[in-house]
Amino acid sequence: MTVSIVAGRLSRRLKVSEFRQVWINSLRDDIASYLGVTQRRFHAAKMEEEQGKLFVMGNEASVILYRIKMRINPNENRHKEEDEAFIAALExxxxxxxxxxxxxxxxxxxxxxxxxxxxxxxxxxxWDTTKEFTW
Known part of the structure; x- marks a missing residue:
């Protein structure tokens, strides 16, 4: 019975680590995409692109920003200040x-x-939290 409990906990821990890694990778991709689309929008505005195209790019940036924000813990925690600074920089x-x-x-x-x-x-x-995950 002890072996099955340990195996179950280990299996759960591995699954949580997998989900966290997917979360980290998705967040990384969205941050890069956000920087890319805001840069394209900035350069398009600089080149005096038509407002309709600028709106589409701005909307795309907003959708990515919302995805990023939804991944950040909104509750009080020891990293709240850092997370809020990150969101402020994105905005x-x-x-x-x-x-x-x-x-x-x-x-x-x-x-x-x-x-x-x-x-x-x-x-x-x-990533450090994922690596150091303990019971």
């Missing part, structure tokens, strides 16, 4: 109100660098 990249046109490219590049740094920390943290 900041699309917010260009008040940024002078000559500084828009710097705005996007700075926001993208911040997102990348915070995402790397979040993904590393989640």
């Amino acid at each position: 900041k990249i699309q917010t260009t109100d008040g940024v002078p046109e000559v500084q828009l490219e710097r705005h996007w590049a700075t926001a993208a660098a911040e997102i990348t740094l915070l995402a790397r920390k979040l993904l590393k943290r989640e």
Whole structure:
């Protein structure tokens, strides 16, 4: 009986680890996609693309942003502040109100660098949690 309990727990632990790895990979893909679509939108706006195309790109970015947000724990936890900073950085990249046109490219590049740094920390943290999962 003890062997079956241990085997069951081990099986569950492996399954949870698999699900967490899929979650991490999906989050990584969505972050990269989000940065890509916001960059395309930024360059399209810079080239004065028609508003309809800009709207479609903005909508695509919003859908990806919502997927990312839904993956982040909304409850109080020890990483809440880091997670909120990450979400704020994601939102900041699309917010260009008040940024002078000559500084828009710097705005996007700075926001993208911040997102990348915070995402790397979040993904590393989640990977470490997956590796260190204990009963």
